Amino acid sequence: MTDAAPVLGIDLGGTKMLLGLVRSGVCDAPVRIPTPAEANPHRWLDALAAAAAPWRGQYKAAAIAASGLIANGCWWAVNPAVLPVPAGFPLVDELQRRLGVPVCAVNDGQAAAWGEFRFGAGQGCDLVFITVSTGVGGGIVLGGRLLTGHRGLAGHVGQYRGGETLSMPIVEDRASGTALAEAAAALGHMPDAAAVFTSAANGAGWAERLLNEVSGRLAPALACLQALLDPDCIVIGGGVGLAPGYIDRLRRHVAGLPDLLRPELRPAALGAMAGLLGAADYGASARNHQGATT
Numbered sequence: 001m002t003d004a005a006p007v008l009g010i011d012l013g014g015t016k017m018l019l020g021l022v023r024s025g026v027c028d029a030p031v032r033i034p035t036p037a038e039a040n041p042h043r044w045l046d047a048l049a050a051a052a053a054p055w056r057g058q059y060k061a062a063a064i065a066a067s068g069l070i071a072n073g074c075w076w077a078v079n080p081a082v083l084p085v086p087a088g089f090p091l092v093d094e095l096q097r098r099l100g101v102p103v104c105a106v107n108d109g110q111a112a113a114w115g116e117f118r119f120g121a122g123q124g125c126d127l128v129f130i131t132v133s134t135g136v137g138g139g140i141v142l143g144g145r146l147l148t149g150h151r152g153l154a155g156h157v158g159q160y161r162g163g164e165t166l167s168m169p170i171v172e173d174r175a176s177g178t179a180l181a182e183a184a185a186a187l188g189h190m191p192d193a194a195a196v197f198t199s200a201a202n203g204a205g206w207a208e209r210l211l212n213e214v215s216g217r218l219a220p221a222l223a224c225l226q227a228l229l230d231p232d233c234i235v236i237g238g239g240v241g242l243a244p245g246y247i248d249r250l251r252r253h254v255a256g257l258p259d260l261l262r263p264e265l266r267p268a269a270l271g272a273m274a275g276l277l278g279a280a281d282y283g284a285s286a287r288n289h290q291g292a293t294t
Contacts, residue, residue: 009280022280063283065111071152104283113139115278133238237268
């Protein structure tokens with residue numbers, strides 16, 4: 001990031017919002033607040049603006065990473081269960097009106113991919129980033145460029161459908177933390193993904209079998225991504241993706257692939273800050289490019 005002034009970085013998720021001033025890939029004292037329970041994006045942005053008020057005048061631009069599809073400054077829900085966004089909500093215009101500065105908006109998985117490329121586990125690499133948490137998302141960086149796609153969908157790994165027909169459920173419904181919790185509940189156990197990992201660590205055979213089964217549902221997507229894009233690495237993040245032993249399970253699932261088709265799996269380095277840092281840096285890069293070409 002070459003801008004001397006900090007950027008207000010924001011990560012808006014289904015349960016929490018993270019924001020802070022970012023300079024050169026560093027965010028000092030980020031603020032975390034709950035996402036208001038109301039299914040109303042105006043309420044979410046009002047809460048963000050109120051949380052950012054103490055920094056007014058200290059930044060000249062803002063960048064937001066948000067769950068869902070973002071194209072031309074507008075916002076759609078890919079999975080309304082995460083955030084029920086009205087189709088085509090004018091995210092950039094509404095946030096600019098509240099903050100009074102230019103705003104860049106990008107999908108949260110894409111922003112995290114850019115963050116890991118610039119400052120994390122995939123610095124300088126062609127990479128695919130996959131977050132496995134409540135849902136499954138991701139982003140792609142190739143040749144130093146973040147891919148967003150014609151409709152803004154690039155990197156939405158959770159929408160991958162394996163199998164021979166389009167009737168196959170998407171991977172987000174089969175391999176996410178939500179899917180893991182639901183599978184545990186179906187076996188009569190606590191419907192909580194973290195509890196499954198704890199049980200597996202304590203030697204519970206049912207938990208180990210369940211983790212192996214659910215993580216295995218992501219493996220075909222990893223193999224396909226490697227064959228289609230041939231990245232240097234696939235970076236795995238998210239609360240489930242970074243849970244102890246999860247990546248090792250994924251590695252075992254892809255171990256039988258031929259060398260040329262076997263992905264290199266790396267744990268994400270930036271944790272919960274990836275989306276915020278990535279959005280801020282991507283927004284600054286976009287503005288610098290525009291300034292150089294206008």
